[in-house]
Amino acid sequence: MTTPHEGPGGHTVIGVAAGSVNLREADHLIRHLADVLDLPAATVACTHLVRTTARPRTAVSFALPDAEAATAAWDRLLARLSPEVTTGPGGAGLDSAGLAGAGLDGAGAALGPDAHGPAEEARSATAAAAEHTLRSGGRAVLYPGADALTGTVALADLLARTAIDQVVLVGAPPATDGDGPDPHIAVRTRDHVRPQWRDGRLVLDLTPAPGGTLAPFEVPNPTPCCADHP
Incomplete structure (x- = not known):
């Protein structure tokens, strides 16, 4: 049985909205x-266009491999969103310096029924997490195998070596099995490969x-984006 913030396969989803x-x-x-x-490398991270607030915005979500x-990610996130030093797991001191310059002032975060931050941002984070939990929407930026999708690859390898389940040719009739x-x-x-x-x-x-x-x-x-990232 999954908890309210777990998606199919036991993935647990955190939403973040930072404007x-x-x-x-x-x-x-x-x-x-x-x-x-x-x-962890198995994390699936997505972007989500959120229209449930007064000002449409793009929030993000992270599906972690287990509860x-x-x-652990939630605790680290909350510690870094806080303006003061907070005690993290195991009593370790964590501070917000790690997110300096990331545009996270006033950010919201959500994990299941737990929400953090200003109300509007928290609602956006909750909406992103809910969409990813249902796997009904979300544009994937990080997913298993994404790092291997550089240059030119065979379609069969793209499907076999990544979490992408299916490809669709835009403008073509829907494909049938084997077609x-x-x-x-x-x-x-x-x-730059962004499945949804x-x-x-x-x-x-x-x-x-x-x-x-x-x-x-x-x-x-x-x-x-982010040529400096591996």
């Missing part, structure tokens, strides 16, 4: 938090590219 106004800012926030919170990892793109076709990743949760599956939209290849429908704008 990000576009996808690039949200991507940067995800990578920064993944680094400073030392999130223990989620609790999708040639698994050997090359995919030009542009080092749809009906419980992580789906990547592709579009035709030069030379009979395919490429992700989402184009890096203006360049891939």
